[in-house]
Structure formats: structure tokens, C-alpha cells
Amino acid sequence: MANNVHPLSEPLTLPNGTKIKNRFFKSAMSEALGTKDHNSSPALIKLYTTWAEGGTGLVVTGNVMVDRSALGESGNVVIEDERDLEMLKKWAKAGTKNDTHLWMQLNHPGKQSPRTLSKKPVAPSAIPLSGNLKRFFNEPRALTTEEIQDLIIRFGNAARVAQKAGFTGVQIHGAHGYLISQFLSPFHNRRSDEWGGSLENRMKFVLKVYQEIRKQTGANFPIGIKLNSADFQRGGFTEEESLEVIRSLADAGIDLIEISGGNYENPMMQGSNVKESTKKREAYFLEFATKVRNIVSTPLVVTGGFRSEKAMTDAVAEGEIDMVGIAKPLALMPDLPQQIFQGTYQTIQLKPTKTGLKWLDKSASMLEIVWYEQQLARMGNGKSPNPDHSVWLALLNTIMTNGTAVFKKRRG
Template sequence: MQNLLNQPLVLKNGTTIKNRLLKSAMSEQLAVDNKPSQTLINLYKIWANGGAGVLITGNVMIDKNALGAKDDVVLENGADLEPFSAWASAAKTNDTKVIMQLNHPGKQSPKFLSKTPVAPSALSLSNGLERLFNTPRELSISEIKELVRRFGQSAKLAKMAGFDGVQIHAAHGYLISQFLSPLHNQRADEYGGSLENRMRFLSQIYHTIRDEVGDDFIVALKLNSADFQKGGFSEEDSLKVAKFMADLGVDFIEISGGNYEAPAMLEGIKDSTKKREAYFLDYARKFRQICDTTLVITGGFRSQKAINNALNNGELDIVGVAKPFAFDKNFAQKMLKNPDYNCQINEPKFGIKKLDDMLLSAVIMYWYMEQMKRLSKNLDPNPKLSLWRVLFSSIYQNGLNAIKKVRA
């Protein structure tokens, strides 16, 4: 089997990436005053030196008044671009390409940050999340247009700061994915109803960004294969959106899945897919039949063998990996060089069923964020880092509200 993982690839816009390993977005929550901090910049330098072809930043918000987490980075009009340029330049060390993920949380903005979040429709989250997230109000048409403009503005600023591209975050239940979902979007105007209407917000964002940044800048998309909710965004819808966006000209599409209510991106879909490592490969095969745009699949890949298998089978062009990057600064090097490499992380549990069911997925996110913080200081990961310690320090830093179901 060929080691395709190590081979370069030319993207649609002409950018050559040196290998097929992409660090997928992970919200680092390392901003200070919502600006990139030195700690964040150090982290990206370490990752760039590690050898991945592409680094996608954790989600950067396009509006300071709409945060997914307190310490998110925000890029909007009037921002001081200096820390952003330092961030881009650190991440571009070692011929690495860096792409800024742009996001708006919509109703997935916790109570302590948004008294009245916005969404396509005034429908609250379910599954107990309504206790942690306020019911949103419906966006007006003029507000939708303003948000489209903001995405374009943030992309333009990212380009000015030296990033190689932006990725539109249309996955995981945030605002764009709320528009795509018939469950969350029950509008009766041109932004709701048919799939054509539900994807209007996304396609307008794409056009506005492209107009601002031109054809030589990477504009990528992160899309759910489905949100795994009854009556929600289906695989059939997703394939149509992927094809539509590919025809518009996105440079690559990264496939993930799920949202806060049904977190498939972190937990996988079913046991058989977990065994085969990758969560979204079935989708990839269907995508390939209708679309020849560069495809990235993210979720569950841990061994070079499984990745090269998928690459050699033509199931994907680039592999996206997240958690292992938070856990080992040499992860990329090992993955690229060692055919037998298999990175399994023993994630801790509380060991108390009720607590694990209620809190584990949220606290594990903080556990990875703590590991990223250690990495940024050149410290080794701490596999024994206690979940209790993570729990108490997140409560200390963010108040009780921190123990929400954090997923990005």
C-alpha cells in the first residue's frame, strides 16, 4: 500500500499542500480579550513544526456579541490585526498552510454569554440543553444580510493578516447549520422551507467571502454529513448542499456530523463505524459519486494504516484529525513516518455512571483544552490529568455555567 498520506496535493485555487494530514479545528479558548494570545501563537508554532500539511484554527467568531465560549477569538471590523498576523505567521512555519475557521454560534451560545441568542427560528434546543441555552429570537432579513456581510469582512481581515484561507463552519449545530436544518429552521420566507431556501444563507456567505478575497485564497467548508436528528438535516440534504457548494467553487469540503444535541462528531455513529476508525466513510463514498471537489473526512482516524487505506481506496483526499493533535506535539511526525503508528488516547472517565452520562462529554472537551494549554507551554501531555481537577478548574474559571455540553 502506498503511503499517500505523505504526498502533496494541489487544491483548486492552486495552493500546494505538502501532505494530506490536516489538523481539524479545535476551539482552544486561549484568547485574551478575544484576541489571539501569545500562548495561542506558541501552540500553532509547535503544531506547524510538527509537520501537518494544513492547520485549521479553532472557530473564530465573526461577532463579539455572539460567542460560543468566553475566550473565543473574534475577528471583526476595527480589530487590531497585529496579533492575528503573528498567529498566521507562526502557523505558517515549516511550509504549513493555515486556514481560519469562521463561525457564528446562533442559539448554541450559553446563557451566561447570550441573554437572547439569535437563530433562524425562535426554537429552543432540546435534550435538557434548554436549561443551559436561552430560547433564541428569530433573525430579521436585514440582520441576516448583516451577518452575511460580517462573514465576508472577517474573511477579508483574515487574508490581510496573512492566513492562507478561511473555512466556513456550517457543521455541528451552529448558526449556518441551524439554517440548513428543517428542524431548527421553520421560516416561511426565502431563507426557510425548501433546501434551496435553507442553504441560501450559506451560499450568500460563500459569494460574499469570495468577492472579498478573490480566487487565489482558500475558501473551504465544514459540513455535517447529517445532524442525526429525526426531521433534521439529512444525508440526502447534505449531499445536495455539498454538490451545490462544490459547483460554486469551494476549494475543499470537510465532512463531520452531529451537533450539541446529538454529538456524532465526537462519539461516532455506531459501533461498526467506530471499529473501522472513521465515522463518516459511508458518506464519503456517496459524495465521490456526485462530486470531484477535494474531500476531507474528520472523525475517529487514529492509525496510518486506516488513513492510507482510505486514501488508496480513493475515499478521501485529505484526512482531518483533531484530538490527537491536542495530546502529542509529535503526533503528525509519528503519523506521517510510521506505518504501524496507531494513536489511541485513553480518555479518563469519572467512573460514576450518572456523572459520566451527564457530564463526561463536556468535561472531556475541557480535558483536551487543558492538554492544548500544556502543549503551548512545551509541557508533555498529562494522560493522568484528573477529570475532577478539570471540572473544578472550569467551574472556577467560568462559573457553574461552564458545565454545559461544550462541543465545537
């Protein structure tokens, strides 16, 4: 198809009037390319130049933390103030080339801060992570009311700095078991004050975060959110609750909603336990997106599973979603949108990241994160991605850099 008639090349106008040139959305991936002081780096500038030149309409950064004492991993970028503003400006300038939108994803890990980084992480309630994850993360303590208020302001401050640096929007990370997701979940949030209990109370934190960002950035600055369709965890955040949160965020004026699901105790966002009917349509959360469509008019993105041009095109052409969320394929094919518009794209085949050793492959999500982070690092160093990069070599490189603690601290 010619570029000017392809459904995925159609621009999208957000409710606040912001125009995005096409329907491709690069979802957040952890880069781990921040400096030892948790500032942005030349590698991030080069990486995001590559994506901007590849034709994606809206690119979202990996999660940027709002508190230096609460890291998801050692390579996180953190924004607490304007100390890194000049490098942030260079990052924003690089990522907005070619009329690309670059949004910063803002996050706080809550209890999902590895024990190598947090002696006593914070969470809505002092509930430890379950299962195999328990030994990698220290038991959290419950946040005080004053700390909750401080965190809300931190999200707003980070968004204001991002806006000043030239990022064209921000995305709140409200999914995958991080702090906002923890507040929303009745399993993880067992508070008895105004921040817990009823869904109305549990969603108060995310609504206050949104309102603070809006207050500090103004009405015309795009604010999106990544939200779970459900946690897929017994006693956790349900689809019905997610729909209510989405309705409230839409009423509050959120500009774009990215739908995902699961957490690191049940990683549905990585394609585990996918139904056959879902595999045919590729994307994991399209059925839930249809339910969202019935209650709000806010533009929607679904990320996870898209591989073929047909599945991407059909989902947008049939009105199921407004933008196609892509992550892993853009780590191997950064010009994927351009290839589709030029008619040269062939469906990408992603190889499983496995070593063949059962005990090691039980840490499949860790291996995958390590392998894909090294693809991003290659692009950050001006090299092309290498789809044939050895999983063993990726693991060896990471152990040489981080030591055996890699098994404890790698997160998505």
C-alpha cells in the first residue's frame, strides 16, 4: 500500500488537539542506559534518534523514576529536579526528530525494587511479593499519608521537568505491579484509610497523580496512562474494576490509554498462557479493548503480540484500537513502520530466549529482558540490532557487568 492510503499512516488527533502523524506507538521498554548517577546518557540520545528516524508516530521512553531512593533497576533514569535538564533536552530533541512524539513514562516501583537496591522498599501495605519472587525483594513497609502526598507531587514535578526539556507528553505507568498498580489492587493494598478499601479509595492515588501532573503541565500537554486490564491474580485487580478506573480517568481528561495486563507474579504482558483465539488476532488484550470502547471515547492503544501487518492494520481499520502498540519488534527492527509504509515489511519472527537448561530457563523473563536490553544498547552505541545474538553471550555480558546479582535484579 502507498504511504498516503495505508490505514496505519493516518494521523490521530488526541482530545486536546495534539496531532500524531501515524498509528504506530512504541511502547515502553526498560533500556537500563542511565548513568551511574541515574541521569540520561549519550546512548539514550542515539537510541531514540534511531527510533525517531524509523517512522514511529509516538515513542514512549522506558520507565523514568521519580525518586532516587526507589529504583526498579540500577540503570534507571531518575527525575527529581532540573539538575540534568541539558541532557534531557538533548534526549528530547533527538527523540522528536522526523515529527515524532516522544513521551516520558513516569514510574515508581513500590515494592518491586530489588533487595540489591532497596533495603526497605515502600508500598501501599506491608505485603511481600509472592512465590519465587519473594527471595529477590525485601518485604516492604507501608507508606505514610505524608509520603503518599510527597509521591504525588514528585510525579507532577517530573512531568513538569520533562515538558521543560521538550518531551511532547508523559505516560503514567499504572500497570505491571508497580506502585500505582499496587494501590489499585485489593491484594496488595490493604489499607484502612482514605487510600485503601473501596475501589474509589484505591483509585484515588492514580487520579491524584494525574491531577497533579495536569496542574503542573497545563491543559494542552498530553498525558497518557498504561493500565492493566486485570492483574490475573487471585484477589487482585479485576476487569470490572479496571473499566471503572478507565471511566474515571476518561472523565478526568486523560488523553490516551494503553491497555496491558498482569504483573511480575503473573506476567500476562509477556504472552504467558495466551488463548488460541488470541493468538490468531495476535494482540493479547483486544477483547478487553472492545469493552473499553463501549464506555469511553478516549483513544486506545493495545500492546503485546502484534507481529503481522494484517493484524495491525485490521485492529485499527476495524476501530478496535486507535494506535498499535509495539515493543520487542522495534528492538530488532527500529524502522518497522517505515518498512510497512514502503511495502517491504515481512512479518518478524521473534526467537525464544532460552538456553536449553531447564533450571536457567525458569528465569525466562529475566533472560528475555537481558537479551532485549542488549539490543537497545547496541543501537545506543550506533550498531544495528542482532537477532542472532546468543542468549549465552547476553547472559555472560550481563554477569561481567553486574555480577551474579543479575539473577536478582533484572525487571521489566
